[in-house]
Amino acid sequence: MIVVTTPTGAIGSKVVRNLLDRDAKVRVIVRDPAKLSDSVRDRVEVVPGSHSDADVVNTAFVGADAVFWLAPPNFRAVSLDAAYSDFARPAAAAFVSQGVGRVVGVSALGRGTLVAGQAGFVTGALAMDDVIAASGVNFRSLALPGFMDNVLRQVDEIMNEGVYRTPLRADLKLPHCATQDIAAAATRLLLDDTWTGQGHVAVLGPEDLSSNDMAAIMSDVLGRPVRCEQTPPEAFLAGLQASGMSEATVRAYFDMMTAKNNGLDEAEPRTPESSSPTSFRQWCEEVLKPAAAAR
Numbered sequence: 001m002i003v004v005t006t007p008t009g010a011i012g013s014k015v016v017r018n019l020l021d022r023d024a025k026v027r028v029i030v031r032d033p034a035k036l037s038d039s040v041r042d043r044v045e046v047v048p049g050s051h052s053d054a055d056v057v058n059t060a061f062v063g064a065d066a067v068f069w070l071a072p073p074n075f076r077a078v079s080l081d082a083a084y085s086d087f088a089r090p091a092a093a094a095f096v097s098q099g100v101g102r103v104v105g106v107s108a109l110g111r112g113t114l115v116a117g118q119a120g121f122v123t124g125a126l127a128m129d130d131v132i133a134a135s136g137v138n139f140r141s142l143a144l145p146g147f148m149d150n151v152l153r154q155v156d157e158i159m160n161e162g163v164y165r166t167p168l169r170a171d172l173k174l175p176h177c178a179t180q181d182i183a184a185a186a187t188r189l190l191l192d193d194t195w196t197g198q199g200h201v202a203v204l205g206p207e208d209l210s211s212n213d214m215a216a217i218m219s220d221v222l223g224r225p226v227r228c229e230q231t232p233p234e235a236f237l238a239g240l241q242a243s244g245m246s247e248a249t250v251r252a253y254f255d256m257m258t259a260k261n262n263g264l265d266e267a268e269p270r271t272p273e274s275s276s277p278t279s280f281r282q283w284c285e286e287v288l289k290p291a292a293a294a295r
């Protein structure tokens, strides 16, 4: 039995699909089971509730060979610990008390860099990994750069203004990965019962690209000019403050992007194992272009 958290999310929904395609037995934890598609609901066991709840995880983890773990984004969190480590503590205890075989968690790239301790969301995610690892469970943390799918938040600006905005230095080449590749890596680890111990697996996409490179690829694929515009730090911070996020989240977002500009995403060497297949161009063809056409 494989337990999947966030089965309605961008990564979790793809993990569920992949596992069902491989005829695995799947149990999902979901706050609102009505959000699952019929074709998924009919083929999985459902434990209703949040995976931050001790009763919910203790019920869901009974007899679990493996668990897919993801702490949901929480832009209203009062602190980074509340969003990550505290969210995971009931599950970390239940991994042990329910004898879960292996845990595959969604995390971030950055461990070992000079800026990892002041990198906002990433610092929170790495601290959560430490909480899970301290439980002693067999654990692989997925060390992830920024998701290509983040670009979807800007479809309107890209289509209407021809602008892709980022607080990153426009010429800074960084890894980017597609959520479909993250789900594929998670699926492989969840189905593989040969690994033990603790460690991380990086999913870096096939190449490092700058925001300027990404804008040029978007122009090509969308058939209209798209230019990258770097948002200065003060304007980025003001935009976050006006967005309704909690104070802790504003700081976490700002610190993470500052840390990315200062080497956070250089934590992992690019190797055949850490490279994942989906290129940004392919992602634009398969995901961005249809999303733009649907506007």
Ligand SMILES: NC(=O)c1ccc[n+]([C@@H]2O[C@H](COP(=O)([O-])OP(=O)(O)OC[C@H]3O[C@@H](n4cnc5c(N)ncnc54)[C@H](OP(=O)(O)O)[C@@H]3O)[C@@H](O)[C@H]2O)c1
Binding pocket: 006, 007, 008, 009, 010, 011, 012, 030, 031, 032, 035, 049, 050, 051, 052, 070, 071, 072, 073, 106, 107, 108, 109, 121, 125, 144, 145, 146, 147, 150
């Ligand atoms: N975006 C990036 O560039 C990036 C980079 C590295 C790491 N990450 C990490 O990736 C993760 C985000 O993954 P994603 O894009 O798949 O997320 P997502 O699409 O936003 O999905 C999050 C899911 O969590 C569920 N959820 C929200 N609040 C919840 C709560 N309190 N209790 C239980 N479930 C809750 C939501 O489901 P319902 O609303 O249906 O309940 C939703 O399906 C985060 O942990 C983030 O730190 C992101």
